[in-house]
Amino acid sequence: MAALKNDVKAFIVQALACFDTPTLVSQNVKQEFDIDVTRQQVEQHDPTKRAGANLAAKWRTLFEDTRKRFREETAEIPIANRAYRLRTLGRMAEKAENMKNMALTAQLLEQAAKEVGDVYVNRQTKNENPHDNLPPTRVQVDVVDARKPDADA
Structure with a gap:
């Protein structure tokens, strides 16, 4: 694992601060600088991860400043x-x-x-009488056969 130049480190730290995944950052470093870096090597530049716990103060500051700016700019995007x-x-x-x-x-x-946030919510209006809003506790159904003459009639 070769030592990375400061411009490559800055690129990695800023990409991670913008929530890019280590895999994506590794691919972008390959495209941008023609340098192969592993996902694990990239992760060492993320102070929010265990692998980046010993990251130098200047990179940690760059990460925090970039993340703060990224979050503020995201709020300005209309969508x-x-x-x-x-x-x-x-x-x-x-x-x-x-x-x-x-x-x-x-x-x-x-x-x-x-x-x-109201996905598939069926809100019914409440009636004035609170007892009208209670579900029925018992339902009785009388089945009447219209073909038979009523015996009581």
């Missing part, structure tokens, strides 16, 4: 915002309904329900 996704799904559902594409409309409505 990462639930309100944006719901507005877009709403527009798409309206357009699909106007086109009489009910299957697509149903899928979009289902996706919107998943987005807000």
Whole structure:
């Protein structure tokens, strides 16, 4: 396992800080620098992993700064915002309904329900009388044969 240059180490640390997997980082290092690094070697540059517990302070700082910036920038991406996704799904559902594409409309409505967390929830309105909301404890069904004349009549 050859020692890595600082630019390669910085690339690895920043990629890991952006939540790339060690396997993906190893592949990207091969493409970018034409250097073969193992997944285990990459993992040594992640201070959140046991293998990276002894990572030098300058790389740990770079990792933490990069991760913080990455998380802040992610919040600025419109599609990462639930309100944006719901507005877009709403527009798409309206357009699909106007086109009489009910299957697509149903899928979009289902996706919107998943987005807000109310997946397949059947909420019924409560009646004024609290006893009306209780499920029946006993149901009686009388089977009447319409072909027989009623004996009591």
